Amino acid sequence: MKPIFAYEDFIVGKAILLGPYEVTSEAIIAFAEEFDPQPFHLSEEEGRDTLAGGLIASGWHSCSILMRMMCDAYLNNSLSQGAPGIDEVKWLKPIRPGDVLKGSSTVTAKRISRSRPELGIFKIRHELINQHDETVLTIVNSGMMGLRNPANRGDAE
Amino acid sequence: MKPIFAYEDFIVGKAILLGPYEVTSEAIIAFAEEFDPQPFHLSEEEGRDTLAGGLIASGWHSCSILMRMMCDAYLNNSLSQGAPGIDEVKWLKPIRPGDVLKGSSTVTAKRISRSRPELGIFKIRHELINQHDETVLTIVNSGMMGLRNPANRGDAE
Numbered sequence: 001m002k003p004i005f006a007y008e009d010f011i012v013g014k015a016i017l018l019g020p021y022e023v024t025s026e027a028i029i030a031f032a033e034e035f036d037p038q039p040f041h042l043s044e045e046e047g048r049d050t051l052a053g054g055l056i057a058s059g060w061h062s063c064s065i066l067m068r069m070m071c072d073a074y075l076n077n078s079l080s081q082g083a084p085g086i087d088e089v090k091w092l093k094p095i096r097p098g099d100v101l102k103g104s105s106t107v108t109a110k111r112i113s114r115s116r117p118e119l120g121i122f123k124i125r126h127e128l129i130n131q132h133d134e135t136v137l138t139i140v141n142s143g144m145m146g147l148r149n150p151a152n153r154g155d156a157e
Numbered sequence: 158m159k160p161i162f163a164y165e166d167f168i169v170g171k172a173i174l175l176g177p178y179e180v181t182s183e184a185i186i187a188f189a190e191e192f193d194p195q196p197f198h199l200s201e202e203e204g205r206d207t208l209a210g211g212l213i214a215s216g217w218h219s220c221s222i223l224m225r226m227m228c229d230a231y232l233n234n235s236l237s238q239g240a241p242g243i244d245e246v247k248w249l250k251p252i253r254p255g256d257v258l259k260g261s262s263t264v265t266a267k268r269i270s271r272s273r274p275e276l277g278i279f280k281i282r283h284e285l286i287n288q289h290d291e292t293v294l295t296i297v298n299s300g301m302m303g304l305r306n307p308a309n310r311g312d313a314e
Contacts, residue, residue: 035221037228038237051238059240060224064192064217071194080195081208083216089243 005078006148007120010107018069018103018128023057025097031061044097056094062137063089066128069103079146081119086141093136101136103128108140118150162235163305164277167264175226175260175285180214182254188218201254213251219294220246223285226260236303238276243298250293258293260285265297275307 010016025044032041036058040047044055057065095101103126110122121144128137167173182201189198193215197204201212214222252258260283267279278301285294 031221035225037225038233058221058224059242060217060221064188064215064221067215067217068192068194076195083248085216085248086243086246089246091240091242 004148005074005145007079007110007112007122007145008148010110010120010122010124010145012107012110015104015106016074018066018073018105018126019101021065021069021101023065023095023097023099023101025055028055028057028061028095028097031064032058035060052094054096056096059089059091062091062095062128063139065095065101066103066126066137066139069101069128070105070126073105079148081144081146083141083143086139087123088138088140090138091136092138093130093134095130095136099136100131101128103137112147113144118147120145120147161305162231162302164236164267164269164279164302165305167267167277167279167302169264169267172261172263173231175223175230175262175283176258178222178226178258180222180252180254180256180258182212185212185214185218185252185254188221189215192217209251211253213253216246216248219248219252219285220296222252222258223260223283223294223296226258226285227262227283230262236305238301238303240298240300243296244280245295245297247295248293249295250287250291252287252293256293257288258285260294269304270301275304277302277304 029042040050040052040056041058047054105124105126107122107124110120113119113121124143126139127135129135197207197209197213198215204211262281262283264279264281267277270276270278281300283296284292286292
């Protein structure tokens, strides 16, 4: 049986590695057709005459890719209780067809909920980089994660 | 020819209406299979035993739906130059199969770029509500929008 990530396993400052994840032009266009049909997300040609300079992924596609990489690396094997929202998204560089993304998730602060001692709350920062080692996306959010051993409250904090 | 929304057309405090947009279980599951394969995004049954209490849309799916509603209402018929990121996302209520979403985008502040007088910068707040008039999502971000008449700088502000 695979281990399950619980609140206790997330160490402040320790990066959890994500990826790799290859982005295809087909995936960029399919996402855009459904959710973000702007010219520079729909075809290389239409994007050439814009600031994008060609086909680039929707910013929401890049966020969704990060989510998938998080699910595969730890979230789908964890006691995650979701997130109330996002503190900050920065789309720093365009994501283009053929890009191979890697990344990391790093808990920057954690505490146990006062009202629900079985639940941990953390602040977490995510980063995606492309094959040229350029940071393309950063996200900061709060997340909720169940404790493996709620009784060991003192040990967990 | 349809009119093109330019910086001058966005009035601080005036809501631009979005939607309606119906969310199906098929769409929720398809998004989740690609980007967010957590149990409560994949099936009604798997979600029943979680905090979600059934099938709910991925938070990134809800952001992507808002993006599509923005594109349809004004963005794809505008001088938009994109956004550098997002200041805040709040997932306030789950989005469930059959929900019919409406919403609004409201510019809360605008100014013309000092370095690029043909470009306007604004802060904009978006909101989605469901058929029960519950707010399900709010997003705040900065956006860049071209001016129709860059020469009329004084008039535009």
